[in-house]
Amino acid sequence: MDIRVDKDACVGCGLCVKDCPMHVYELQDNVSVPVRPNDCMGCLSCHEICPAQALEHRGIYPARRHYIDIKVCEMLRKVI
Amino acid sequence: MKIAIEELAGCSGCTIAVLDLHEMLLDVIEAADIVYSPVIMDVKEPPGDIDIAFVTGAVRNEENHERLKKIRRCSKTLVALGTCACYGGISGLSMLSSNEDLFRYIYQEVETAKPDGVIPTDVPPFLYRAFAVGDLAKIDYYITGCPPKEAFLREIIPAMIAGDTLELSRKSVCSECDRFMGPVENWSLKHRHEGVPDREHCLLGQGYLCLGSVTFGRCGAACPKNNIPCHGCNGPSLDILREPCRDIYNMMVRRISDLTDKPAKEVEKELYDVAHTMYAFTIGSLIMEDKETSKIRDLVKERGR
Numbered sequence: 522m523d524i525r526v527d528k529d530a531c532v533g534c535g536l537c538v539k540d541c542p543m544h545v546y547e548l549q550d551n552v553s554v555p556v557r558p559n560d561c562m563g564c565l566s567c568h569e570i571c572p573a574q575a576l577e578h579r580g581i582y583p584a585r586r587h588y589i590d591i592k593v594c595e596m597l598r599k600v601i
Numbered sequence: 602m603k604i605a606i607e608e609l610a611g612c613s614g615c616t617i618a619v620l621d622l623h624e625m626l627l628d629v630i631e632a633a634d635i636v637y638s639p640v641i642m643d644v645k646e647p648p649g650d651i652d653i654a655f656v657t658g659a660v661r662n663e664e665n666h667e668r669l670k671k672i673r674r675c676s677k678t679l680v681a682l683g684t685c686a687c688y689g690g691i692s693g694l695s696m697l698s699s700n701e702d703l704f705r706y707i708y709q710e711v712e713t714a715k716p717d718g719v720i721p722t723d724v725p726p727f728l729y730r731a732f733a734v735g736d737l738a739k740i741d742y743y744i745t746g747c748p749p750k751e752a753f754l755r756e757i758i759p760a761m762i763a764g765d766t767l768e769l770s771r772k773s774v775c776s777e778c779d780r781f782m783g784p785v786e787n788w789s790l791k792h793r794h795e796g797v798p799d800r801e802h803c804l805l806g807q808g809y810l811c812l813g814s815v816t817f818g819r820c821g822a823a824c825p826k827n828n829i830p831c832h833g834c835n836g837p838s839l840d841i842l843r844e845p846c847r848d849i850y851n852m853m854v855r856r857i858s859d860l861t862d863k864p865a866k867e868v869e870k871e872l873y874d875v876a877h878t879m880y881a882f883t884i885g886s887l888i889m890e891d892k893e894t895s896k897i898r899d900l901v902k903e904r905g906r
């Protein structure tokens with residue numbers, strides 16, 4: 522699993538360390554490091570909790586999504 | 602190229618933010634004519650052939666609504682400028698009182714009210730609620746911020762006029778903040794006026810209600826860098842806007858609870874004045890109100906009338 526952490530964005534809160542059911546992350550010098558990326562099961566809980574949107578999992582998409590309102594989609598595309 | 606700036610229910614701060622481009626304004630007016638802006642020039646009505654119109658402020662009365670429809674008809678591209686236009690902004694907070702209470706307060710109760718206390722009848726009637734402009738008209742782009750910050754406008758306005766595209770971060774305020782978390786022990790919520798936060802650690806971890814994690818960036822985390830918690834003036838972060846089950850309130854509670862190991866119910870007990878501390882900039886937005894988990898409906902019901 523290719524997990525990237527945006528080091529500039531990460532505030533070192535450790536919420537991903539706490540929330541990841543597979544213990545993928547560790548905090549090192551106030552930055553999260555995915556030390557066991559191959560254990561990741563792709564649940565993306567870490568994305569949801571990260572306050573800085575610092576995490577990226579290459580090539581994973583949530584399998585089941587809530588329906589997103591068409592008005593919201595319209596607006597999302599236009600926020601610049 | 603003709604550009605215009607229309608004013609609805611706002612404070613005109615967004616137009617002043619455009620003037621804050623300072624000497625760069627000279628480059629802007631070299632490339633484009635500003636043909637209409639009630640705040641900065643004496644032209645009463647927009648001409649019909651505007652290329653890019655910026656609309657600032659929310660829609661709160663009938664005149665705002667008419668002006669919004671007119672500027673839409675008159676312009677090829679319509680840009681919502683500022684958080685009032687994008688999400689209702691502080692103008693939306695007026696929904697916490699009934700229209701009668703608002704008029705009574707403004708024309709009779711404030712110190713500066715005229716002694717005769719007459720509520721005028723020749724002002725545009727209020728609508729039943731506030732609206733973000735996108736709730737009522739087709740908008741081509743949204744630029745958030747109360748007001749949008751100068752450094753951001755310096756990038757975006759010339760690019761818009763030139764028709765260029767830009768790569769900009771789409772992350773939250775936290776991603777631009779230079780604080781780090783450090784240990785969180787014995788957490789309890791502090792009011793903003795209590796104590797002086799230390800400059801190194803995350804304000805949320807120190808007990809202040811910093812909305813950085815639920816707020817769209819672009820301000821360079823201006824407030825946390827000046828030791829003030831973010832109060833959310835850029836509107837919601839895009840993950841909150843996007844996901845139907847995420848909202849400002851529930852994500853703040855979840856993050857505080859995870860951070861402090863306090864049960865969510867305990868965290869909720871400590872929160873105060875949720876309308877002003879969490880939804881100060883989004884209460885007038887239908888999109889934010891329509892989320893399943895939004896507290897806006899309850900807050901408006903509770904205080905109105």
Ligand code: SF4
Nearest residue numbers: 541561562564565567
């Ligand atoms: S996606 Fe799930 S398993 Fe993978 S790192 Fe994130 S929280 Fe852990």
Ligand code: SF4
Nearest residue numbers: 531532534535537571
């Ligand atoms: S949750 Fe985000 S900000 Fe916090 S440590 Fe993990 S990557 Fe960094």
Ligand code: SF4
Nearest residue numbers: 611612614683685747
């Ligand atoms: S977004 Fe802020 S600065 Fe702009 S009009 Fe509204 S209150 Fe004023």
Ligand code: SF4
Nearest residue numbers: 775778803804811813
């Ligand atoms: S919550 Fe506030 S202080 Fe903490 S990292 Fe985010 S913006 Fe900075």
Ligand code: SF4
Nearest residue numbers: 820824831832834835
């Ligand atoms: S830190 Fe928050 S309140 Fe301050 S300017 Fe940025 S978005 Fe607005």
